[in-house]
Structure formats: C-alpha cells, structure tokens
Amino acid sequence: MLxxxxxxxxxxxxxxxxxxxxxxxxxxLLIEDGVYGGIKGSVIEDKVKGAMKDVxxxxxxxxxxxxxxxxxxxxxxxxxxxxxxxDLTVEYDxxxxxx
Amino acid sequence: xxxxIMVNEGPYTHQASDSAYxxxxxxxxxxxxxxxxxxxxDGVNNGTRLTTPPQDDRNIVNRWSALAEKxxxxxxxxxxxxxxxxxxxxxxxxxxxKDADNIAPGFRISGLGQLLEASIQADRMVVFGD
Numbered sequence: 001m002l003x004x005x006x007x008x009x010x011x012x013x014x015x016x017x018x019x020x021x022x023x024x025x026x027x028x029l030l031i032e033d034g035v036y037g038g039i040k041g042s043v044i045e046d047k048v049k050g051a052m053k054d055v056x057x058x059x060x061x062x063x064x065x066x067x068x069x070x071x072x073x074x075x076x077x078x079x080x081x082x083x084x085x086x087d088l089t090v091e092y093d094x095x096x097x098x099x
Numbered sequence: 100x101x102x103x104i105m106v107n108e109g110p111y112t113h114q115a116s117d118s119a120y121x122x123x124x125x126x127x128x129x130x131x132x133x134x135x136x137x138x139x140x141d142g143v144n145n146g147t148r149l150t151t152p153p154q155d156d157r158n159i160v161n162r163w164s165a166l167a168e169k170x171x172x173x174x175x176x177x178x179x180x181x182x183x184x185x186x187x188x189x190x191x192x193x194x195x196x197k198d199a200d201n202i203a204p205g206f207r208i209s210g211l212g213q214l215l216e217a218s219i220q221a222d223r224m225v226v227f228g229d
Contacts, residue, residue, distance in 0.1 A: 006118070086125045089102075099229060
C-alpha cells in the first residue's frame with residue numbers, strides 16, 4: 001500500500017501514526033507540508049530513519065523545492081515528480097491518504 | 100489504469116486543489132483514465148464560476164473546467180456539501196427557492212453514490228484534502 005502524508009509532523013501526528021501502523025513493504029510519499037518530515041536534523045529524523053528499514057519513503061520534489069528544503073533531505077528518501085507520484089499509485093495496489 | 104479522485108479541501112486554502120490538479124494532469128499525460136473527480140466537504144468550493152482570483156494568480160476553478168472539457172472528465176460536487184456552502188446549479192437553485200446559481204462549466208451536482216461508484220469502478224482512488 002502507498003501512504004501519502006500531507007501535513008508537517010510538527011503540526012500533526014499523521015506521519016508518526018502512519019509510520020507506526022503501516023505494513024512492512026509499503027511506501028510512504030511525503031507531499032505538501034508533509035515533506036517537512038523528510039528534513040535532516042529534525043527531532044523526527046530518527047523515527048523516519050527507523051521506519052526506512054521496513055518501508056520506502058519518497059518525497060514530492062516540487063513541494064520540497066517550493067519550501068527551499070530540497071537540499072536538506074534525509075539520505076535514502078527518494079525524490080519523485082508528479083509522474084513518479086502517478087507511477088507509485090500504479091505500483092502499489094491501494095492508496096491511503098493521511099489527511 | 101482508471102483513477103478516481105476525491106478533493107476535500109477548497110481552492111486557495113492549502114494545497115489540495117493544486118496537488119489534485121497536478122496529479123490528474125500527470126496521470127492523463129501518461130495515458131491513464133480519470134473516471135471521476137468527486138468534490139466533497141469544502142472541496143465543493145472548487146466548482147463556483149463566481150471565483151475571481153487576481154490576474155497573476157492561477158484560476159483553480161477555470162482550470163478544472165478546461166481540463167474537464169479537454170479530457171471529458173466527470174466533475175461531481177456532493178449535493179449536501181454544496182447546499183451547506185451555497186453551491187447550486189439551476190435545478191438546485193430552483194428547488195431551494197434561491198435567486199441564482201453559480202456552478203462552473205463541466206461540474207455537476209450529485210450524491211455520495213457517485214463517490215461510491217467511482218471507488219468501485221476505478222483501479223485506484225486517490226484522496227486530496229486538508
């Protein structure tokens with residue numbers, strides 16, 4: 001399953017809840033303010049790195065870029081454009097949006 | 100692949116309308132089909148033709164209408180959410196004794212059954228919202 005998270009982890013706990021409950025082998029795509037969850041050196045970095053042992057984490061490049069944090073992403077998080085977003089929804093059989 | 104899309108947030112609020120539009124545009128570009136876009140909750144505000152953003156800003160409503168016309172996409176606004184927020188077509192306006200309607204071209208007003216049907220018919224359902 002592909003999970004999308006669109007809120008900052010410093011605003012809501014949707015990313016943490018998502019990482020806690022998602023199945024091994026699933027993927028999380030950070031979009032909109034959700035991309036703040038992918039930033040290096042934040043208080044949530046260790047939890048994100050921990051989750052990356054079991055799930056792939058992606059971030060939408062345009063949303064990182066518009067927030068000026070494209071160069072500060074945790075190593076191992078893969079950047080995708082909207083085409084990549086579409087491809088992920090095809091690759092995974094279900095899409096769960098954490099709103 | 101067939102996509103159903105749900106938009107739960109109004110335009111110019113956060114980013115859901117833009118994200119949904121960009122996703123839909125990319126999916127169409129790749130040759131996928133958009134079975135329906137269902138606008139629910141504050142998302143119904145995506146469908147008022149009275150929207151007048153500044154000239155140097157994107158016109159989110161016109162953008163949906165143009166996309167719907169070009170690709171024959173079914174844009175459905177939830178009737179109960181629309182009534183609460185003052186979004187009406189000619190029939191709804193008359194039925195509720197109002198003096199005007201404001202639905203934008205390409206949109207239609209219907210019920211939650213359309214969301215359910217889209218989620219059954221589509222291979223993937225993607226939700227954008229607040």
